[in-house]
Amino acid sequence: xxxxxxxxxxxxxxxxxxxxxxxxxxxxxxxxxxxxxxxxxxxxxxxxxxxxxxxxxxxxxxxxxxxxxxxxxxxxxxxxxxxxxxxxxxxxxxxxxxxxxxxxxxxxxxxxxxxxxxxxxxxxxxxxxxxxxxxxxxxxxxxxxxxxxxxxxxxxxxxxxxxxxxxxxxxxxxxxxxxxxxxxxxxxxxxxxxxxxxxxxxxxxxxxxxxxxxxxxxxxxxxxxxxxxxxxxxxxxxxxxxxxxxxxxxxxxxxxxxxxxxxxxxxxxxxxxxxxxxxxxxxxxxxxxxxxxxxxxxxxxxxxxxxxxxxxxxxxxxxxxxxxxx
Numbered sequence: 001x002x003x004x005x006x007x008x009x010x011x012x013x014x015x016x017x018x019x020x021x022x023x024x025x026x027x028x029x030x031x032x033x034x035x036x037x038x039x040x041x042x043x044x045x046x047x048x049x050x051x052x053x054x055x056x057x058x059x060x061x062x063x064x065x066x067x068x069x070x071x072x073x074x075x076x077x078x079x080x081x082x083x084x085x086x087x088x089x090x091x092x093x094x095x096x097x098x099x100x101x102x103x104x105x106x107x108x109x110x111x112x113x114x115x116x117x118x119x120x121x122x123x124x125x126x127x128x129x130x131x132x133x134x135x136x137x138x139x140x141x142x143x144x145x146x147x148x149x150x151x152x153x154x155x156x157x158x159x160x161x162x163x164x165x166x167x168x169x170x171x172x173x174x175x176x177x178x179x180x181x182x183x184x185x186x187x188x189x190x191x192x193x194x195x196x197x198x199x200x201x202x203x204x205x206x207x208x209x210x211x212x213x214x215x216x217x218x219x220x221x222x223x224x225x226x227x228x229x230x231x232x233x234x235x236x237x238x239x240x241x242x243x244x245x246x247x248x249x250x251x252x253x254x255x256x257x258x259x260x261x262x263x264x265x266x267x268x269x270x271x272x273x274x275x276x277x278x279x280x281x282x283x284x285x286x287x288x289x290x291x292x293x294x295x296x297x298x299x300x301x302x303x304x305x306x307x308x309x310x311x312x313x314x315x316x317x318x319x320x321x322x323x324x325x326x
């Protein structure tokens with residue numbers, strides 16, 4: 001196992017970059033209320049949010065989408081890029097999903113930033129109101145696939161800071177096919193019995209830093225899936241939940257590996273696992289390399305450190321063969 005000594009410098013430089021990016025007082029601000037959003041928690045604000053984004057994204061200079069105090073009811077929000085300049089998405093209010101879980105659950109995403117470079121999402125609360133969806137899942141009824149609360153796909157140079165995410169139908173924060181992503185001082189909460197409510201899920205992404213925050217869910221606090229590279233996790237309070245996991249890996253024969261991961265200075269309380277590596281026993285070219293777990297505090301943790309190369313959570317339909325992920 002190798003220790004990566006370059007990450008602290010990267011973190012400092014990345015923080016300086018976003019401080020400079022967001023310190024400009026002259027940036028134009030696109031307030032969602034100007035385009036018809038009402039912070040009453042009842043009026044659908046989806047269209048005003050998308051209008052404000054479109055104008056900010058098309059601005060020739062650094063711009064801000066601003067959500068003032070209040071509660072805003074929004075459906076599926078897909079914020080497409082690329083944008084012409086640097087964007088700050090500043091939330092002082094609360095975003096809530098429709099009570100009917102089908103409204104956002106069929107798309108797989110609630111709030112999605114796609115192909116956006118140089119984006120900062122700052123503050124605020126998002127509440128997906130997932131209880132109805134979890135109940136459907138537990139009853140084994142006809143349910144949608146479920147929505148991830150906030151996602152970044154094909155994005156570069158991302159800052160997510162100070163967000164509170166509550167009651168996601170599915171995963172709370174996902175990072176896919178992205179690079180240079182910093183997630184800091186985040187608060188994530190869902191009941192311990194809520195299914196598949198991972199706090200942060202990373203896949204096919206590099207240069208991801210998670211620094212500070214509290215994550216309490218019904219699944220992994222943080223999950224690093226295939227293609228996760230150069231990951232730094234520090235000062236995270238995890239629990240309840242399933243801990244911080246690499247995997248599951250080995251789903252596909254030509255799967256990308258996971259490498260250069262550090263988890264440090266974090267605490268686990270009343271979790272099923274602390275730090276875990278889990279792989280299916282299937283033919284795969286996948287691998288796990290250069291992983292460091294250090295300075296971790298475990299309180300009432302069932303499995304503080306676990307490496308499971310025959311992962312089979314339900315004991316059904318698993319192949320009878322030896323592990324292949326190295």
